[in-house]
Amino acid sequence: MSDAIIQSAPVWAKPTSRYSDLFNRALILIALGALLIFILLPIFWMLKSSFQSTSEVHAIPPSWWAANPSFEPYVIANKIVPLLKYIWNSIFVSASAAILAGIISCMAAYVLARFRFPGATLILVTILLTQLIPPITRVFPVYFLIQNLGLLDSYSGLILAYTGFAVPYAVLLLRGYFQSSVPAELEEAAMMDGCTYFGAFVRVILPICLPGIAAVTIFTFLLAWNDFLWASLLLSSGDAKTIQVGIGGFAGEGGGGRYPNAFMAACVASTIPALIMFFFVQKWLVGGLTAGAVKS
Amino acid sequence: MASISINEAYKSYGQLEVLHGVSLDIEDGEFVILVGPSGCGKSTLLRMIAGLENITGGEIVLDDLVINKLPPRQRDMAMVFQSYALYPHMTVRKNMAFSLKLAKASNDEIDQKVSMAADILGLEPLLERKPSQLSGGQRQRVAMGRAIVRDPKLFLFDEPLSNLDAKLRVQMRSEIKELHQRLQTTTVYVTHDQVEAMTMADRIVVMNGGHIEQIGTPMNLYNKPDTKFVASFIGSPSMNLIDGHLDDDGRFTSQEGLSWDLKDFAPKSAFGEKICLGIRPENIFVDGEGVALGEAIINVVEPTGSETLLSLRAEKANLHILDRSRREFKKDENVTLTADKHDFHFFQASSGQRLS
Ligand SMILES: Nc1ncnc2c1ncn2[C@@H]1O[C@H](COP(=O)(O)OP(=O)(O)O)[C@@H](O)[C@H]1O
Ligand SMILES: [Mg+2]
Numbered sequence: 001m002s003d004a005i006i007q008s009a010p011v012w013a014k015p016t017s018r019y020s021d022l023f024n025r026a027l028i029l030i031a032l033g034a035l036l037i038f039i040l041l042p043i044f045w046m047l048k049s050s051f052q053s054t055s056e057v058h059a060i061p062p063s064w065w066a067a068n069p070s071f072e073p074y075v076i077a078n079k080i081v082p083l084l085k086y087i088w089n090s091i092f093v094s095a096s097a098a099i100l101a102g103i104i105s106c107m108a109a110y111v112l113a114r115f116r117f118p119g120a121t122l123i124l125v126t127i128l129l130t131q132l133i134p135p136i137t138r139v140f141p142v143y144f145l146i147q148n149l150g151l152l153d154s155y156s157g158l159i160l161a162y163t164g165f166a167v168p169y170a171v172l173l174l175r176g177y178f179q180s181s182v183p184a185e186l187e188e189a190a191m192m193d194g195c196t197y198f199g200a201f202v203r204v205i206l207p208i209c210l211p212g213i214a215a216v217t218i219f220t221f222l223l224a225w226n227d228f229l230w231a232s233l234l235l236s237s238g239d240a241k242t243i244q245v246g247i248g249g250f251a252g253e254g255g256g257g258r259y260p261n262a263f264m265a266a267c268v269a270s271t272i273p274a275l276i277m278f279f280f281v282q283k284w285l286v287g288g289l290t291a292g293a294v295k296s
Numbered sequence: 297m298a299s300i301s302i303n304e305a306y307k308s309y310g311q312l313e314v315l316h317g318v319s320l321d322i323e324d325g326e327f328v329i330l331v332g333p334s335g336c337g338k339s340t341l342l343r344m345i346a347g348l349e350n351i352t353g354g355e356i357v358l359d360d361l362v363i364n365k366l367p368p369r370q371r372d373m374a375m376v377f378q379s380y381a382l383y384p385h386m387t388v389r390k391n392m393a394f395s396l397k398l399a400k401a402s403n404d405e406i407d408q409k410v411s412m413a414a415d416i417l418g419l420e421p422l423l424e425r426k427p428s429q430l431s432g433g434q435r436q437r438v439a440m441g442r443a444i445v446r447d448p449k450l451f452l453f454d455e456p457l458s459n460l461d462a463k464l465r466v467q468m469r470s471e472i473k474e475l476h477q478r479l480q481t482t483t484v485y486v487t488h489d490q491v492e493a494m495t496m497a498d499r500i501v502v503m504n505g506g507h508i509e510q511i512g513t514p515m516n517l518y519n520k521p522d523t524k525f526v527a528s529f530i531g532s533p534s535m536n537l538i539d540g541h542l543d544d545d546g547r548f549t550s551q552e553g554l555s556w557d558l559k560d561f562a563p564k565s566a567f568g569e570k571i572c573l574g575i576r577p578e579n580i581f582v583d584g585e586g587v588a589l590g591e592a593i594i595n596v597v598e599p600t601g602s603e604t605l606l607s608l609r610a611e612k613a614n615l616h617i618l619d620r621s622r623r624e625f626k627k628d629e630n631v632t633l634t635a636d637k638h639d640f641h642f643f644q645a646s647s648g649q650r651l652s
Binding site: 191204 | 378386
């Protein structure tokens with residue numbers, strides 16, 4: 001990434017001067033470095049504080065390193081709120097919503113990308129329209145809907161809500177993906193080779209579209225993982241709380257002030273699963289699988 | 297092995313009719329090429345045979361069985377697409393084995409058939425590669441390999457060579473022809489390139505604007521084009537076509553001022569008619585014998601060595617000549633033109649139909 005930027009620098013630098021070239025490179029590196037620090041500093045602060053004692057966190061001048069790194073803050077955090085339980089809740093809800101949204105949206109997107117049928121345009125426009133309405137206006141309708149279904153305070157209610165929020169966007173994204181990266185001739189080739197429509201979809205289209213489907217699934221997972229509004233609305237009582245609501249509760253009860261290190265520990269713990277998830281699937285996000293399918 | 301009949305096939309997309317009743321019989325083992333300008337409906341017809349497009353009207357009959365409603369997978373045909381449509385997530389081997397796997401062939405049988413096809417096409421060293429690691433010509437070969445492992449009733453090709461460079465195209469042309477001679481599988485092949493059609497086909501079907509202009513062997517189409525369209529489409533460089541009038545005495549006059557005496561050999565039906573007179577560039581001679589075509593001035597000289605293409609001006613008309621005498625010509629040179637009486641083609645001006 002930075003390589004590409006550095007290499008493109010001489011386009012505006014004078015190619016004749018070796019020194020001005022070096023100077024430009026240095027400038028770019030410095031700018032990139034500053035940006036990196038700006039992004040990473042808060043994260044570093046969170047990380048190191050989670051291994052420090054309370055006094056170290058409050059120390060002035062700030063102490064940039066944990067002198068005696070300890071897991072104590074994590075233990076404290078887990079005592080104040082059931083951290084592991086909350087994380088597990090979050091993983092379960094987010095993963096369920098992500099998988100459900102992935103399955104529904106890739107099937108819907110495929111049909112909308114490939115088949116012409118009466119009402120197809122209407123469906124597309126409707127999906128698009130849902131994206132134009134500010135999310136906050138959904139609060140009451142969704143709340144009452146979930147209430148009427150008797151799904152308040154349950155995982156299912158929250159999963160249903162997240163899936164519903166993610167699907168329209170996912171369908172639009174995947175439809176474009178199917179249209180641009182899977183030429184119709186591939187399915188036709190599969191059908192000539194002996195596949196049914198569904199067989200061609202499962203054996204040829206799905207494997208090729210894994211990067212797109214993975215992107216949509218991760219997007220949904222992160223949307224659900226980071227959500228505070230809906231989780232706090234639909235899960236008002238104890239045990240089913242997600243980690244975001246749990247951390248909110250931690251801060252609300254003054255825990256954030258008294259145990260800043262434990263609070264930071266809870267925050268670190270809440271990011272880890274999302275990070276792991278991201279690293280696990282990132283290779284699918286790198287596209288290019290279709291390269292070579294069709295000579296263009 | 298199979299024969300196929302297309303009876304009065306129609307195709308419409310909504311209100312737009314793109315095939316207007318096409319009939320064609322293809323015999324077992326034949327290599328038939330559909331040729332015509334872009335947009336004339338060749339691919340549509342091929343895809344109707346394959347089952348990838350619905351048939352709006354008419355019948356397609358495969359070995360006495362009407363297959364109009366049969367899905368592609370039940371037709372036992374293999375198709376090579378213009379874009380090759382290789383499965384990008386599978387190796388060459390898996391691409392070729394895919395159809396056999398679906399047909400639940402045993403592993404031994406799959407291995408044996410894939411290596412046989414790979415052997416024929418010279419693909420053995422590439423079997424474990426992904427399509428993205430292949431050159432255009434290699435991909436083309438894999439697409440063909442995928443078709444031949446199945447030993448299908450019918451091969452369908454849709455402009456398989458149009459993405460290759462000129463040299464490779466010539467090479468693949470003869471390879472495909474050789475493959476057909478070896479396998480003897482009935483083949484329907486679509487191209488817009490008349491040279492490809494002439495060199496490869498047992499029979500050529502010339503299409504234009506959603507209907508068939510003429511069906512015949514390559515030499516048949518070249519020697520006796522049924523219509524003005526076929527006359528201009530088949531042959532390269534294309535036939536000189538001159539609109540004019542043949543009077544009752546057999547004298548042909550054109551608006552550009554040409555005046556030729558054709559009474560000894562013009563067909564009866566052409567006398568007293570507005571006609572379009574055709575004569576191929578390779579059939580006009582400089583300072584030769586036969587029917588006199590008057591004088592002309594050379595405009596452009598394009599030698600290729602074995603032959604020289606001349607653009608000339610005769611009166612106000614532009615004519616092309618392909619000269620094979622290897623004589624050297626100069627621009628603005630004045631020459632006398634002649635032609636053999638058998639090489640004139642007469643078409644009715646209004647309908648474009650051949651008069652004979
Ligand atoms: N899906 C479609 N919808 C509407 N018109 C189509 C469609 N496919 C092809 N056509 C039209 O049908 C005609 C024949 O197309 P095609 O068979 O692809 O021509 P060719 O292969 O001879 O170049 C063209 O005029 C094209 O615009
Ligand atoms: Mg075509």
